[in-house]
Amino acid sequence: MKIYFSPCPNDTFVFHGAVHGLIPSAPKLEVTYADIDITNKLAMNDNGPDILKISYGALPWVLDKYTLIPCGGALGRGCGPLVLAKENSDPTSLAGKRVAVPSERSTAYLLFRLWAKQHVPNGVGEIVVMPFHEIMPAVRDGKIDAGLVIHEARFTYPEYNLTLLADLGSWWEEDTGLPIPLGAIIARRSLDTAAIEKWIRESVEYAWANPEASHDYVMKHAQEMSPTVAKSHIDLYVNEFTAALGDDGFAAVESLLGRASAEGYVPKIHLSALKE
Template identity: 60%
Template sequence: MALNLAISPCPNDTFVFHALVHGLVPDAPPVTVTYADVDVTNTAAQRGEYDLVKVSFAALPWLLDGYHLLPCGGALGRGCGPLLLTADGTGRDSWADGDLSGATVAVPGERTTAYLLLRLWSAGRPPTRIEVVPFHEIMPGVAAGRYDAGLVIHEARFTYPRYGLTELVDLGAWWEADTGLPIPLGAILARRGAVDPGAAASWVRESVRHAWADPDASRDYVLTHAQEMETDVVDRHIALYVNEFTADLGTDGHAAVDALLRRAAAHGLTPPLPPVD
């Protein structure tokens, strides 16, 4: 029976899961894969649609009753957080201190870690209006004046200057300075009753090891799904988001997840975090 997997088309996910998707992991079942933005997979996971699924850590309070959190395969790190961008420095003086009153901000999803970090940073002074926009449409929208600011993720941190945009705040840097912890961005979940979480973790870890041992093996696959990204941007993307936390969350990774979601619950932004097994 095939394993139903949902990941993003971003280079870090395709790089990590290449071996599993292509039957190169011993003893793993065949895999049927769906590619979708994380806002889509967050919602699909709440409906229990996938056996293994990439979601935002910010969505865990709504998902852990139906899924196990795997200790590998996700996206955490340092220096890799979301950026809040404006056109030509608009709002730099009035919004840089976290007061986004009066602003319309494009975000990649309501239950993304990026948006949760924005809400924590601007606590008590949120944007007047939020619009959920596919992440690849955010920078063009801000540049065209459709939004006052845009919250961007992934490779946008390498490419935003070409849109004439200015960084208002690096929310990852803010989080790291405030907590000393890495930024918990994306998690891999295994659906309860559908797949053994220990087995799933071993398959994902082996896929990560395979990716690091033979990076060229996944090259064509990664580039096919990279949404017209240049090769150097793809390489920088993978180097930043596939790191020691991808192989194992470890003590710091688990502490980061716990800190983010406990703080969010304390501010009334998410339900309390259920026990993580």
């Protein structure tokens, strides 16, 4: 079974058990590690992978082919995307400026568009898509005016002498009271999705029960991240919603995609489509 997810610590931590044959109910997995922009695009293809991690922001475009697996993904509080700049400034300074984002169909970009509509009345200028690990160096070097960053950038951006313009997670939580839906695990509707949900949840539970077992695997793919940062990344992004979306998780997804569809940013979907 072909599965695509990122090399980030939260994904490798979650899927370590299943990938290494430690979960009896899991099939043999053929893994490809890919940036979120790549998986968002792959999910649009008719011959896309069996299982993959995508942005919740890309979900409305693929629900005809894929179903949402209500575990294994990334939702949470205090873990939202950040808007970074080289110098201290207020949000209105982004008007007409070049902003780098990790994917045009990422949750981060969707949150950014909703936030910018409130805080940048005249609108930003050019949006430039680039791999998330290239964004902070580009802002630091003046190639981009501001950057929308995700993942471990929350912990490392001071090393690039960048300043925080906005924490979109804090904005979202204050505005809605809900967690932030970031990354979704999806599987082809033609597969036994109940069985997939079972072994993914078992892989999550195995990771929590054996937190050191995945250390070498996590660090091998952690893109030169320090063990301390990798652990902070896992602690932040692997949480109760990783084991099960639950009512709050589904409400968060519905709220995000409902707001986005009202603005015309994504196709309209119904909550029932997320649970089918």
